[in-house]
Amino acid sequence: MSRDVSRASRTSLCGDSTSSDCELPNASPLTAAATAALARPASSTQADPVDVAGRVDSPCNNHGADSRTSTAEALVSKSCSERERNPQFSMYKLPIEEQFDLIEKEFSTIEASTMNPRLYNFATSNANPAKNRYINVLANEETIFPPACSPSAVTTKSGPKLSTSDSTPSRASVTLPSIKPLTFTAQKMWKAAGQRLLGTLRGSTSPSGARGNEEFTAGGVTKERPQWYINANVVDMSVEPVFVASQAPVQECIDDFLSVLYSCEVTLVLMLTELEESGFVKADRYWPADSTPADSIESFGNMCVYRDQQDPYTYDAAHQLVRRPFYMRPSADPSARAHRVVLYQYVGWPDRGVPDSTESFEELLRIIRDHVAAPSPPREPAAGPEGAVPSSVAPSNGVDNSAQKTESTTGAGRHTPPVFVHCSAGIGRTGTLIGAYTAIKLTEAGLLTNTSIQRIVTEMRKARFGMVQRVEQYMFLYMIVLQHMGVDGRKFSARMQPRADLYNMRWMEAKQKALLEARAAKR
Numbered sequence: 001m002s003r004d005v006s007r008a009s010r011t012s013l014c015g016d017s018t019s020s021d022c023e024l025p026n027a028s029p030l031t032a033a034a035t036a037a038l039a040r041p042a043s044s045t046q047a048d049p050v051d052v053a054g055r056v057d058s059p060c061n062n063h064g065a066d067s068r069t070s071t072a073e074a075l076v077s078k079s080c081s082e083r084e085r086n087p088q089f090s091m092y093k094l095p096i097e098e099q100f101d102l103i104e105k106e107f108s109t110i111e112a113s114t115m116n117p118r119l120y121n122f123a124t125s126n127a128n129p130a131k132n133r134y135i136n137v138l139a140n141e142e143t144i145f146p147p148a149c150s151p152s153a154v155t156t157k158s159g160p161k162l163s164t165s166d167s168t169p170s171r172a173s174v175t176l177p178s179i180k181p182l183t184f185t186a187q188k189m190w191k192a193a194g195q196r197l198l199g200t201l202r203g204s205t206s207p208s209g210a211r212g213n214e215e216f217t218a219g220g221v222t223k224e225r226p227q228w229y230i231n232a233n234v235v236d237m238s239v240e241p242v243f244v245a246s247q248a249p250v251q252e253c254i255d256d257f258l259s260v261l262y263s264c265e266v267t268l269v270l271m272l273t274e275l276e277e278s279g280f281v282k283a284d285r286y287w288p289a290d291s292t293p294a295d296s297i298e299s300f301g302n303m304c305v306y307r308d309q310q311d312p313y314t315y316d317a318a319h320q321l322v323r324r325p326f327y328m329r330p331s332a333d334p335s336a337r338a339h340r341v342v343l344y345q346y347v348g349w350p351d352r353g354v355p356d357s358t359e360s361f362e363e364l365l366r367i368i369r370d371h372v373a374a375p376s377p378p379r380e381p382a383a384g385p386e387g388a389v390p391s392s393v394a395p396s397n398g399v400d401n402s403a404q405k406t407e408s409t410t411g412a413g414r415h416t417p418p419v420f421v422h423c424s425a426g427i428g429r430t431g432t433l434i435g436a437y438t439a440i441k442l443t444e445a446g447l448l449t450n451t452s453i454q455r456i457v458t459e460m461r462k463a464r465f466g467m468v469q470r471v472e473q474y475m476f477l478y479m480i481v482l483q484h485m486g487v488d489g490r491k492f493s494a495r496m497q498p499r500a501d502l503y504n505m506r507w508m509e510a511k512q513k514a515l516l517e518a519r520a521a522k523r
Helices: 034-038 071-078 097-114 123-127 179-198 251-263 358-373 426-443 452-463 471-484 490-522
Strands: 160-161 173-175 215-218 221-224 232-237 245-246 267-270 297-300 303-308 313-315 320-330 337-348 419-422
Touching: 071 471, 097 452, 097 471, 097 490, 123 232, 160 251, 245 426, 251 297, 251 303, 251 313, 251 337, 267 358, 358 426, 358 471, 419 426, 426 452, 426 471, 452 471, 471 490
Parallel strands: 245 419, 267 337, 267 419
Antiparallel strands: 160 173, 215 221, 232 245, 297 303, 303 320, 313 320, 320 337
């Protein structure tokens, strides 16, 4: 069983993200009230969405639901009161074309304020060109994961080295005298998220004592850690869990990728791409192959992986989801403690587009919620297929109890491990999923406003360059929110792609005109 082949029926979308030389304004982060509400532990089930505000449902119409009610219809019947609980979100009351006018204006503003690579520091990415899948998608230094240095030493006295390109990040860089305003916000984000994530490092003495890539403690002995690089960034949206947005690892850094998952005890990885799409390689396999015997061990550099014999790979055809639980450990140490990861691969999301099914997308959101709410099972004590202890198997109701929580070695309490999300570049589909999860949490807390989605995407782009890459992906965030609020989104859904196509066509025309004018000016 393999679902790693490309789907020839897909049609590609034209155009890339726009860029601009505009400076980034000091966009407002999530409000203090939102942060406080969203920081509460979630206690959700498959049937009920996470409700961080502790609301009591009001009676509402069932919208004609029957025994065959879909996920979307169920959400409408269960969340009809969300509109009353979010009075500051009212854009859906406008005529449909005016809604899209506002959304397109928001996206243009985000593009103009965040797509100038001179605003960002890509030092570590520039130093690892062979490990970048795309030369124009690099990791922001201030939120890079794993950290290249301690959070307090993100920048040097001489200032960061920033990309000189006005359109895409380049390997050439110059030293500017000061950090752009966004860097301060991103640095604060890393200090909050980095301390929590560093506290999960296997064998670390304390979160505050961890020094990222510089050193780690194992068996009471401090050792120098290899300089792992995976082109990934921490994306902390003041909700649980903390996300790590990553590119699909290339062959040259698969062992780095597995080492990071192992060291940080990551238990959930969401993959939003196929290995090949439209004849192009979009990702490289880092898990035991689907055809690999259950007792076979496969090595990727310094790490090896093998399947969970008690929990086989499965394919959910209804949601186009492949579930792959597997173990990993260092190749050089057969006695090392094994670590279990559950990888979900969604194969119904075309590159530069939106998901084929909102129900499949809702399933991804449910997987994240269940991961946060899941109890913490004991760690695996043995390495190798022959010594692996059977782990929790997903029950018939679809809830995956195998997701783990780790406990800080300081004893300060439990931490939900970071959730790794990657597509191919780690910005378009990845940003859309993280942004939707954040927007829904705001909706459930009654804190959504007309500017929330714009602020969410702006904040995500401070953490990772280019998050939510396409205008149709930005529109999709609104569609998911409308669905959760119980708004009839049929008109919105029908107009979304035509409006996106028109936007992309205008953008291409404007880009072509600018190029012609630039050439004429040089003559």
